[in-house]
Amino acid sequence: xxxxxxxxxxxxxxxxxxxxxxxxxxxxxxxxxxxxxxxxxxxxxxxxxxxxxxxxxxxxxxxxxxxxxxxxxxxxxxxxxxxxxxxxxxxxxxxxxxxxxxxxxxxxxxxxxxxxxxxxxxxxxxxxxxxxxxxxxxxxxxxxxxxxxxxxxxxxxxxxxxxxxxxxxxxxxxxxxxxxxxxxxxxxxxxxxxxxxxxxxxxxxxxxxxxxxxxxxxxxxxxxxxxxxxxxxxxxxxxxxxxxxxxxxxxxxxxxxxxxxxxxxxxxxxxxxxxxxxxxxxxxxxxxxxxxxxxxxxxxxxxxxxxxxxxxxxxxxxxxxxxxxxxxxxxxxxxxxxxxxxxxxxxxxxxxxxxxxxxxxxxxxxxxxxxxxxxxxxxxxxxxxxxxxxxxxxxxxxxxxxxxxxxxxxx
Amino acid sequence: xxxxxxxxxxxxxxxxxxxxxxxxxxxxxxxxxxxxxxxxxxxxxxxxxxxxxxxxxxxxxxxxxxxxxxxxxxxxxxxxxxxxxxxxxxxxxxxxxxxxxxxxxxxxxxxxxxxxxxxxxxxxxxxxxxxxxxxxxxxxxxxxxxxxxxxxxxxxxxxxxxxxxxxxxxxxxxxxxxxxxxxxxxxxxxxxxxxxxxxxxxxxxxxxxxxxxxxxxxxxxxxxxxxxxxxxxxxxxxxxxxxxxxxxxxxxxxxxxxxxxxxxxxxxxxxxxxxxxxxxxxxxxxxxxxxxxxxxxxxxxxxxxxxxxxxxxxxxxxx
Numbered sequence: 001x002x003x004x005x006x007x008x009x010x011x012x013x014x015x016x017x018x019x020x021x022x023x024x025x026x027x028x029x030x031x032x033x034x035x036x037x038x039x040x041x042x043x044x045x046x047x048x049x050x051x052x053x054x055x056x057x058x059x060x061x062x063x064x065x066x067x068x069x070x071x072x073x074x075x076x077x078x079x080x081x082x083x084x085x086x087x088x089x090x091x092x093x094x095x096x097x098x099x100x101x102x103x104x105x106x107x108x109x110x111x112x113x114x115x116x117x118x119x120x121x122x123x124x125x126x127x128x129x130x131x132x133x134x135x136x137x138x139x140x141x142x143x144x145x146x147x148x149x150x151x152x153x154x155x156x157x158x159x160x161x162x163x164x165x166x167x168x169x170x171x172x173x174x175x176x177x178x179x180x181x182x183x184x185x186x187x188x189x190x191x192x193x194x195x196x197x198x199x200x201x202x203x204x205x206x207x208x209x210x211x212x213x214x215x216x217x218x219x220x221x222x223x224x225x226x227x228x229x230x231x232x233x234x235x236x237x238x239x240x241x242x243x244x245x246x247x248x249x250x251x252x253x254x255x256x257x258x259x260x261x262x263x264x265x266x267x268x269x270x271x272x273x274x275x276x277x278x279x280x281x282x283x284x285x286x287x288x289x290x291x292x293x294x295x296x297x298x299x300x301x302x303x304x305x306x307x308x309x310x311x312x313x314x315x316x317x318x319x320x321x322x323x324x325x326x327x328x329x330x331x332x333x334x335x336x337x338x339x340x341x342x343x344x345x346x347x348x349x350x351x352x353x354x355x356x357x358x359x360x361x362x363x364x365x366x367x368x369x370x371x372x373x374x375x376x377x378x379x380x381x382x383x384x385x386x387x388x389x390x391x392x393x394x395x396x397x398x399x400x401x402x403x404x405x406x407x408x409x410x411x
Numbered sequence: 412x413x414x415x416x417x418x419x420x421x422x423x424x425x426x427x428x429x430x431x432x433x434x435x436x437x438x439x440x441x442x443x444x445x446x447x448x449x450x451x452x453x454x455x456x457x458x459x460x461x462x463x464x465x466x467x468x469x470x471x472x473x474x475x476x477x478x479x480x481x482x483x484x485x486x487x488x489x490x491x492x493x494x495x496x497x498x499x500x501x502x503x504x505x506x507x508x509x510x511x512x513x514x515x516x517x518x519x520x521x522x523x524x525x526x527x528x529x530x531x532x533x534x535x536x537x538x539x540x541x542x543x544x545x546x547x548x549x550x551x552x553x554x555x556x557x558x559x560x561x562x563x564x565x566x567x568x569x570x571x572x573x574x575x576x577x578x579x580x581x582x583x584x585x586x587x588x589x590x591x592x593x594x595x596x597x598x599x600x601x602x603x604x605x606x607x608x609x610x611x612x613x614x615x616x617x618x619x620x621x622x623x624x625x626x627x628x629x630x631x632x633x634x635x636x637x638x639x640x641x642x643x644x645x646x647x648x649x650x651x652x653x654x655x656x657x658x659x660x661x662x663x664x665x666x667x668x669x670x671x672x673x674x675x676x677x678x679x680x681x682x683x684x685x686x687x688x689x690x691x692x693x694x695x696x697x698x699x700x701x702x703x704x705x706x707x708x709x710x711x712x713x714x715x716x717x718x719x720x721x722x723x724x725x726x727x728x729x730x
Contacts, residue, residue, distance in 0.1 A: 101516070117515045118626035119688070158620030161515060257724040274507040274540055279516050367539055391723045400721060401712055 012027045020319030022397075026248040028306050028318035032236045033087075034230035036080045036299070039311040041223035043073040047170070048216040055194055055209040063191040067174050070167070071288055076311060077223075078295030082303050085258035086251035086404050089229055089236040095166075096154055097222055101279055102163035104172045106156070106215035109202055111179055114281055117161035127153070127164065128207045145210045147218035163220060165218050168285070173212045175285040182277055182366035184358065249397055250404045252321065257390045257402060264296050265383035273376050274369045289361035292345040297383065301340045304393070321393060323368065329396050330387075339382075339389040347381040349375055394404040438658035439590055440568040442597045445586055445654050450490040450578055456485040457574050464567045479552055483635060486545050487509070490643040491650070492581065492605035495596070502603070502725075508573045511544040513614055523550040523566070527557055535569035543569035546629070553632040575616035599722050602710040603653060604647050606725075609703040611640050615686045616696040623686040623696065634685045641681050648674040655714075663717040670714065673706040 020028075024294045050069035054062040060122045077098065084090045103116040103403060105124040116123035125133050135157050142149070153164035163169060176189030193203040194209050207311035240248060267296075272280040283289045306320025326333040353375060354360045364372030463481035467473070494502055506512070511519050522541035541547065547566050551557050588596070614627040615636060627680070628636025651674055660667035676705055680702055682695040715722050 090540070115516045115521060118517050118631075119624055155617075155620065158617035158622030158624060261724045270504070271507070274504060275511070275518060276539060277518055277541075279518065387724050395721070401716070402722075402724065403711065 005072040020323055021325065022245045022249065025321060025324055026245055026252070027241060028320070029248065029252050029303065030230055030240060031318060032302065032306065032308055032316070033080070033083045034227065034234070034237070035308055035310060035316050036076060036083070036302070037223060037227040037230055040073070040076040040080050041220070041227045042311060043069075043076050044216075044220045044223045047073045047211075048220050051170075051174075051212050051216045055213065058191045058194040058196070058205075060191045063174065063189075063194070064114075067286070070170060070174055070286070071291070074167065074283070074288060074292060075295055077358040078292050079299035079302060080309065081263075081296055082255050082259050082299035084255065085263070086253075086255035087236070087240070090226065093222070093226065096151060097166040097219060098168065099154065099160065099163040099166060100168050100282060101161065101284070101371040102168055102172070103159070103161040104177060104285075105168060106162050106164060107172060108155070108208065110177055114177065117159055120157070120161055122153075122156045122159060122162040125156075125258065128204045128211055145207060145214050147214045147221065148220055150211075150214050167216050167219070168283075169215050170219065171283060171288075172336070173208065173215070178278070178285055178362070182276065182362055182369075183345065184360070184363060186360075187285040246399060247404060249321075250394075250399050250402065252303055252397045253390055253394045253397075253399060253404050254404050256303055257387050259296060260300050260383050260390065261387040264293060265380045265387070268293065268296075269376055269380050269383075272361075273365045273373060273380075276365050278362045278365075281362050281365075285361070287303075287354070287360045287362060290350045291378070293361070294351050297343050297347045297386075300344075300386070301344065302391075304336070304340060304390075321397075325393055327398055332392055332396055336393060339386045343379075343382040343386040346379040350379055421578070434658055434661050435594065436590070439593055440655070441657075442654045443585055443593070445650055446492075446495075446581075447490070450582055450585075452488040453492060454578055456481070456488040457571060457578075460485045460566060461571055464563055468563060468725055471560050473704065475552060475558070479633070480541060482545070482548055483633070486630065486639060487642050487646075489545065490639065491646050492577075493643075494607045495581065495600050505577050507540055507544075509544055509577060510629060511541060511546050513610070514546065515627060517626075519546045520550050520554075521543065523547050523557060523562075526566075527559060527562055531594065532561065532565055533566075535565060535572055538565075538569045542566065543573060545570065546632075549630065549632045569654060595720060595722070598655070598718060598720055599649070599725065601651070601714070602707065602722065604643070605703060605707040605710050608640060608643055608647075609700070609707055611636070611643075612696070612700055612703060614642060616693070616695060616700065618700055621693055622688055623688055623693070625686040628686060637682055637685050641678070641683075644674070644678050644681060648678055657715060659717060666709070666713055666717050670706070670709050671711055673702065677702040677706060 034063050047066070047069040050062075050066040054066040056062075080090075081098070084094050085276075103120055103123040104110055105114055105116055106122045106127060108126060108128045110124070112124075116271030121135050122133070127133070127142055127145070131141075131143045133142055140153075147165075150165040150169075153155075154162065155378075156162040156164070172187070174189065176193070178185065178187045180186075190201055192199055194205055195201065196205065200206075228234055231237065240251070244253075268280075268282050271277070280286055280290050282292045305317075306322070307315065307317040310316050322333060322336065325336060350361065350364070353364065353372075359369075359372065361376075363369065364376050366372060391402070419673055460481045461476075462477040467475045467478040470593075493506060493510075495505075518541050522539055526538075526542050535543065548563075548570060551559070551563050551566060585593075611629060614624065615628075616623055625631055630636045630639050648671075651670065656667050657670060659670070677699065680695060681699050684690065686696075711722065
């Protein structure tokens with residue numbers, strides 16, 4: 001086994017290896033992030049337009065079209081999450097877009113027995129039905145629902161469950177609460193919740209529409225900003241590529257491993273499974289969790305293989321970690337390939353379960369669904385194996401210390 | 412001879428020269444002895460908990476003070492075994508099975524209330540994990556409206572099944588694991604303990620919003636979340652003294668001292684009061700958070716480096 005040796009911030013190979021260079025791989029990583037965020041951005045514009053059409057003419061058909069636009073948008077955003085851990089510019093920003101679980105009673109009407117975070121003063125605030133909100137000594141003016149207002153209400157009063165904006169807020173507005181627990185069925189919000197005049201159900205339809213548009217606008221703005229950060233002229237791209245190659249590789253690998261293990265296998269799957277808790281289901285209103293998980297895992301593989309399927313259908317590919325590993329340890333490259341392939345198969349099985357068999361993630365985790373547990377555990381085990389592949393990749397690339405925040409830090 | 416070790420279950424990788432590490436075996440034996448002691452305490456306090464429950468329920472007109480004390484002592488014995496480095500998924504599973512925390516939306520409270528409203532009680536083995544853990548017992552002990560001896564007996568019995576399983580599995584692991592894997596698990600467990608304490612403090616205190624969140628502590632019903640956190644920090648410091656410090660000092664005495672100092676500062680600075688929304692004195696919380704960050708950094712980065720170990724990913728790499 002050959003290994004790479006870092007010296008004075010420059011990567012040398014112990015023997016001559018075929019292209020690509022590490023610098024090409026790290027640069028392509030930034031290109032890849034730009035491509036993914038750009039598609040997330042364009043899909044958010046389509047979501048905003050679909051929401052606009054829903055409000056212009058509320059019907060079951062226009063609500064369905066808006067839901068479909070949301071589902072399409074998730075395909076790209078979920079693939080972007082691999083850039084979150086390891087890149088502070090993303091991690092510091094993403095809460096406004098994808099924070100969960102949320103106390104949806106902050107936003108709109110909810111069932112009387114809904115489960116919310118203990119001690120959260122905003123848990124039943126119902127912004128849509130309220131003109132103001134008293135938190136402690138602060139009286140917050142809610143009369144005009146704007147993107148800025150929603151951004152300011154995130155984590156209101158220090159509670160992380162106060163999520164006023166982002167994909168899950170929009171998801172809740174389109175689907176409503178899923179009151180089926182671990183039984184079949186997603187949220188069932190009627191299109192008439194956005195109707196005009198006397199056709200309006202559950203009150204405040206105009207403000208609900210204003211909320212939906214404000215959240216949609218904020219999402220578009222946020223994604224435009226992040227896409228720009230990774231562009232050729234982007235601030236973050238410049239900052240990242242000015243770092244040592246080892247540190248950029250570390251960021252890449254840390255993002256992949258953290259999403260695979262701690263976040264996806266652990267927080268998003270194992271926790272929900274062990275607790276049989278639909279409160280811990282990622283896309284809990286729409287029952288799109290299988291796809292969210294699938295595209296998270298795909299995002300990890302994208303970084304490893306340096307590839308991404310664009311919204312246009314074109315394939316975007318370039319110098320990859322896999323090619324680097326191939327040049328150093330063909331056996332490891334082959335086993336890595338097998339590990340990522342097995343993960344994709346296991347995650348695909350959850351998608352098939354939902355979309356062909358009608359057994360969604362929240363049904364898979366039901367306490368008495370032994371077969372469902374096996375399916376989820378299979379996906380978790382596969383992610384554990386592909387995380388091991390990421391660790392071994394770090395070893396062969398000579399990246400010591402996986403956490404970019406602490407690897408070179410003097411405490 | 413240098414060798415590469417990657418554990419398939421533990422997800423830890425190491426590049427370490429075992430042959431030239433004479434002190435390592437001795438250290439490992441010491442850590443194993445410490446863990447054996449923790450397990451013994453975990454088992455004996457569980458037995459005492461069961462006896463106290465039976466004692467209280469033989470005379471339920473009295474106050475359950477002795478039972479509450481037995482619960483607290485048993486909870487304390489569990490702290491040493493949290494984040495034991497047995498592997499990310501196993502650690503997660505045991506955390507949920509024994510104490511089910513974090514529990515932001517009080518799933519345990521809701522599950523126990525549902526159980527108490529059930530017409531017929533389930534068999535222990537079929538109970539949900541939210542209904543059969545230490546925090547489920549806290550609901551029954553500290554919410555008077557839920558206190559019922561039929562339920563207390565059932566939940567205690569169901570919990571003890573879980574506890575017994577975990578204790579046996581840990582004992583078997585300590586006995587049979589390859590020394591190379593155990594070395595990594597032990598070093599990782601120090602780091603994971605510190606990270607878990609960071610998580611516990613962070614749940615009760617939002618530095619960003621400068622606000623205390625009392626209901627997010629692991630023992631908010633008994634008002635003992637901070638007490639338990641202090642106990643955990645004290646236990647880790649004691650373990651470090653007897654376990655890792657002498658071994659680390661052979662490699663890097665300055666670092667060994669630094670970790671000890673970090674633990675001492677943490678212990679001295681941890682808030683003495685339980686969190687309350689009315690509490691305006693947030694400085695101890697703020698500084699404890701910084702101290703825990705520093706400690707976790709030392710244990711995750713500097714210590715493995717000094718011991719020529721490379722730790723892999725874990726549950727806390729994520730949100």
